[in-house]
Amino acid sequence: MKKLAIVTIAMIWSISSMAQDNAISKYFSNFVADTAFTKVTVTSKMFSLFTEIDSEDEAEKEVLEALSKLKGIKVIINEDPKDPKTLYGGAISTIDKDKAYEELMSVEDGKENVKFLIRDKGSIINELLMIVGGNEEFLIMSLFGEIDLKQIAKLSKIMKMRGMDHLKVLDNDDE
């Protein structure tokens, strides 16, 4: 029975992580297989549904357009990490080896370290990667597709997902 469960889970996860277009599928599959981690996936199908939404509000329209260009979001979270510093350091050094990722911003406030990285092709950002390491949480979030950094911070207002609040620091809009 257990074997069947593992096969079924593996099948579901292999379907959802078919596109290796993000750092989590590429480098952190060991965390995905770890049952201590919570895994979150929002698929391109979900984002494509946003294209069908009509909005009269201009600001809402812009966010919906930004959302419709996303191919997916993947998040892995460990809410009770045994050695958070090692996890965070390990994740950073893994990503540092891939020269396609460029650091966008770092936030260190004593309790928690947050690092934002991007992977781009020409003028288009294909992935925004966020790595969070604190005493109580270790989190990696990858947003991939076509990313508009101006709109991405506003996602935190729309998607009340764990870790999304960290994106607020990317908001330069003084509204």
Place this chain on the structure above:
Amino acid sequence: MMNKKFQGQLLTSSALTNGCRVYLLSLALVMLSHVSWAQCDAVTDLKKNNLTSMSLYFYPSTLRMANLENNEEFNRLIQDIDKLIFYKMNRKFETIDLYNLVGELQSENDFEEYVILDGPNKKFYLLGREKPTETVGVALMNNEHYVFDIAGSLELKEIPKLYEYIANNDSTFQSKFSQLIDIVEVGQDIANSNH
């Protein structure tokens, strides 16, 4: 305007024979039954296989009843829902059954993944298909399994606003929703005791 006499003629003295009327009536009933049973078998079989401890069926009218605060976002969210099935699963339904149901929906019923949350204590799988428009959610929360199936479409844009509303009025909303479930459960108990 069609006069009443002519309308009456259409209904009573038309060229339709009794046999034709019975045939058309049967056809209409078959079509209606398809509309009302639009939910896929993988979900409705859970009830047939005695894996549920509570089953609730909501229609547009009953969904609006759940909105005791008359929240506009909620009304917009549910406006295109034809029917919502909500099952609380019993102990016979285990986490392996959750994965099997998700697998079956994908492999045999053309459902696609929308959102997946899989953690040590909490699991939530949201899947959907377009023809017919149907959304199925399977969840594990507080050691209880839940399955819901929505025939019709959800107004996605209203979800964040509704989420915000629930977060701000969490205790009020939950207590009112649980009151409604209590009423339905009492109704079910009465119905069962009468059988």
